[in-house]
Amino acid sequence: xxxxxxxxxxxxxxxxxxxxxRELLSTTxxxxxxxxxxxxxxxxPTSSESHRFGPGLLWMAFLFxxxxxxxxCFLREQANDTLSALRLAVGDPFAIFLAKIFANTLFLLxxxxxxxxxxxxxxxxxFAAQLPGILLTLLLGSLGISTVGTALAAISAQARMRELLxxxLLxxxLxxxxxxxxxxxxxxxxxxxxxxxxxxxxLLAFDAVFLTVxxxxxxxxxxx
Amino acid sequence: MAATAERRIGLQFDQVEKRYGAVCALRNxxxxxxxxxxxxxxxxxxxxxxxxxxxxxQLIRPSRGRVSYCAAAENEKPHIGFxxxxxxxxxxxxxxxxxxxxxxxxxxxxxxxxxxxLLREVGLEDRKDSLVRTFxxxxxxxxxxxxxxxxxxxxxxxxxxxxxxxxxxxSWLAGHLRTLRDSGCTILLSLHGESEIARLxxxxxxxxxxxxxxxxxxxxxxxxIFVYAGG
Amino acid sequence: MVKRxxxxxxxxxxxxxxxxxxxxxxxxxRTMGVIQKIFYFHAATAWAxxxxxxxxxxxxxxxxxxxxxxxxxxxxxxxxxGAACITVVLITGPIWAKPVWGIWWTWDARLTxxxxxxxxxxxxxxxxxxxxxxxxxxxxxxxxxxxxxxDVPIVFGAIRWWRTQHPAPVIMGGxxxxxxxxxxxxxxxxxxxxxxxxxxxxxxxxxxxxxKHDVELLQREAEAQ
Numbered sequence: 001x002x003x004x005x006x007x008x009x010x011x012x013x014x015x016x017x018x019x020x021x022r023e024l025l026s027t028t029x030x031x032x033x034x035x036x037x038x039x040x041x042x043x044x045p046t047s048s049e050s051h052r053f054g055p056g057l058l059w060m061a062f063l064f065x066x067x068x069x070x071x072x073c074f075l076r077e078q079a080n081d082t083l084s085a086l087r088l089a090v091g092d093p094f095a096i097f098l099a100k101i102f103a104n105t106l107f108l109l110x111x112x113x114x115x116x117x118x119x120x121x122x123x124x125x126x127f128a129a130q131l132p133g134i135l136l137t138l139l140l141g142s143l144g145i146s147t148v149g150t151a152l153a154a155i156s157a158q159a160r161m162r163e164l165l166x167x168x169l170l171x172x173x174l175x176x177x178x179x180x181x182x183x184x185x186x187x188x189x190x191x192x193x194x195x196x197x198x199x200x201x202x203l204l205a206f207d208a209v210f211l212t213v214x215x216x217x218x219x220x221x222x223x224x
Numbered sequence: 225m226a227a228t229a230e231r232r233i234g235l236q237f238d239q240v241e242k243r244y245g246a247v248c249a250l251r252n253x254x255x256x257x258x259x260x261x262x263x264x265x266x267x268x269x270x271x272x273x274x275x276x277x278x279x280x281x282q283l284i285r286p287s288r289g290r291v292s293y294c295a296a297a298e299n300e301k302p303h304i305g306f307x308x309x310x311x312x313x314x315x316x317x318x319x320x321x322x323x324x325x326x327x328x329x330x331x332x333x334x335x336x337x338x339x340x341x342l343l344r345e346v347g348l349e350d351r352k353d354s355l356v357r358t359f360x361x362x363x364x365x366x367x368x369x370x371x372x373x374x375x376x377x378x379x380x381x382x383x384x385x386x387x388x389x390x391x392x393x394x395s396w397l398a399g400h401l402r403t404l405r406d407s408g409c410t411i412l413l414s415l416h417g418e419s420e421i422a423r424l425x426x427x428x429x430x431x432x433x434x435x436x437x438x439x440x441x442x443x444x445x446x447x448x449i450f451v452y453a454g455g
Numbered sequence: 456m457v458k459r460x461x462x463x464x465x466x467x468x469x470x471x472x473x474x475x476x477x478x479x480x481x482x483x484x485r486t487m488g489v490i491q492k493i494f495y496f497h498a499a500t501a502w503a504x505x506x507x508x509x510x511x512x513x514x515x516x517x518x519x520x521x522x523x524x525x526x527x528x529x530x531x532x533x534x535x536x537g538a539a540c541i542t543v544v545l546i547t548g549p550i551w552a553k554p555v556w557g558i559w560w561t562w563d564a565r566l567t568x569x570x571x572x573x574x575x576x577x578x579x580x581x582x583x584x585x586x587x588x589x590x591x592x593x594x595x596x597x598x599x600x601x602x603x604x605x606d607v608p609i610v611f612g613a614i615r616w617w618r619t620q621h622p623a624p625v626i627m628g629g630x631x632x633x634x635x636x637x638x639x640x641x642x643x644x645x646x647x648x649x650x651x652x653x654x655x656x657x658x659x660x661x662x663x664x665x666x667k668h669d670v671e672l673l674q675r676e677a678e679a680q
Contacts, residue, residue: 009328081310089329176613
């Protein structure tokens with residue numbers, strides 16, 4: 001199907017470009033590290049405190065990192081007006097979004113997976129016991145962040161003060177992701193280590209809803 | 225590489241108006257371009273040439289009026305080649321990678337053959353594995369042209385094609401355009417002034433302040449298309 | 456013009472009537488006293504705000520579909536009036552809460568969600584100030600408006616689920632709180648009054664936006680000559 005093959009070609013290009021320079025990944029990882037360290041000064045990192053504040057801190061760090069990492073998404077396409085070339089070549093503009101969403105989700109996930117062991121060491125918590133649940137939450141949460149973030153990156157690329165605008169627009173819209181992901185992570189890391197399926201369902205619903213909205217309205221986001 | 229009869233397309237502008245806020249880039253423009261015509265569109269900066277071309281590519285929507293393609297196959301989105309001032313290729317990829325990528329997107333059959341052929345034609349075969357970032361202006365223009373020609377477009381749009389090209393590259397481009405014109409491709413060239421490339425056109429149209437003020441179809445002299453009142 | 460004045464007079468009159476009813480017709484609440492009467496105004500404004508923001512959502516969809524400037528005017532108008540209503544809600548809430556419950560604010564489900572709702576539409580208005588070209592501004596803010604409105608139920612749902620995990624004091628009456636019949640009538644009078652007043656504000660603001668557009672058109676025509 002043309003949409004998927006276009007998206008696959010675009011995704012391959014995005015990943016190839018990023019892995020050639022790795023500038024986005026490296027700066028994002030370092031940024032998350034900085035946020036975690038800075039936040040750690042705000043509470044006493046004993047074991048019980050870490051379990052209480054840790055997940056929230058982690059997801060906030062991911063959200064902030066994402067709001068910076070998503071900036072170049074469409075700005076890169078403005079440099080040589082490659083966006084016009086993409087729009088001319090591709091049948092369905094949603095392919096462009098699909099590819100960028102998956103690429104951004106991948107980069108976010110990589111950052112998060114790199115940060116997990118670091119976080120575990122710094123705060124003496126263990127993710128090992130509930131790893132599948134944690135991974136599922138990271139996946140669904142990152143997908144949600146990327147979906148909304150990519151759409152808003154397309155908007156902010158056409159406005160002034162875009163570096164400030166993207167985080168400004170993104171964070172309120174992503175409230176459900178922050179609230180639910182944190183809660184699910186907290187429960188996973190608690191002594192009974194339970195997966196909150198209702199929370200997972202909410203994340204899934206968020207992702208499905210916004211992917212659908214983007215499918216319906218994406219082409220208008222790319223109009224000149 | 226001939227544009228077969230089924231793929232030749234004409235272009236129709238019906239009372240097109242394009243406004244950007246308070247600025248009116250095109251006003252009440254009606255233009256009929258039959259398939260296979262090679263049109264030189266002349267005009268000063270700000271006369272609306274670029275807007276006209278972007279409307280032809282359907283990259284922008286008109287504020288009023290319609291832009292339509294007259295094609296044998298009605299519902300197909302025609303292959304359009306667009307070469308503008310911006311190269312529309314990725315600096316961080318090599319010439320070959322860029323072309324492969326766009327070939328894949330456009331669904332070009334036998335992509336590797338086509339890419340190889342185009343790289344040879346534009347004279348970049350020995351630099352195909354260099355990043356576009358390292359290319360000169362002229363070389364980037366050639367990559368852009370190769371990209372535009374990948375899908376064997378039936379409609380080619382060139383926004384000021386001679387800019388940034390030295391005499392040799394300009395000649396090469398003129399030769400290429402002549403071949404494309406002769407094979408039945410519909411070509412729109414937006415130009416400042418008369419040149420070797422301009423003389424390839426079978427028709428000339430002059431735009432001023434967003435309207436057509438002269439058309440060789442309506443009897444204007446071709447040379448006069450490039451003469452602007454008041455210099 | 457006459458119609459506008461009459462509409463305005465009726466709207467203001469109804470608000471005055473509703474206020475009178477709130478103070479002098481509705482019985483005083485047993486435990487909270489007079490301060491509880493702010494509830495009529497507070498909750499009615501909340502409903503009016505939500506209705507207005509729903510109209511904003513419809514206007515956004517219509518603009519994306521039809522691209523007629525009037526839908527953009529309607530959108531920004533409703534967003535402004537809606538945000539103003541929610542601002543009133545966020546201010547009257549604490550005014551009510553402090554004397555009754557002793558706290559200005561609590562992060563319960565409804566308050567938190569309302570705060571996020573307010574921020575979403577403040578962002579809508581902020582976004583509009585950052586795009587200069589009118590057509591772009593209209594389209595991009597309409598698209599953001601659609602995203603924001605669709606997010607609202609998810610925000611409310613997510614925060615409510617989160618709150619079920621961490622129960623907090625629910626102030627200003629949980630969903631089950633009943634109203635006595637007279638109070639109910641006074642409440643619905645307030646709801647009607649605030650909706651009418653919001654509609655009046657929307658109409659006036661819309662006409663202002665339309666005039667701005669006409670002035671710009673005239674300016675452009677004058678410059679063209």
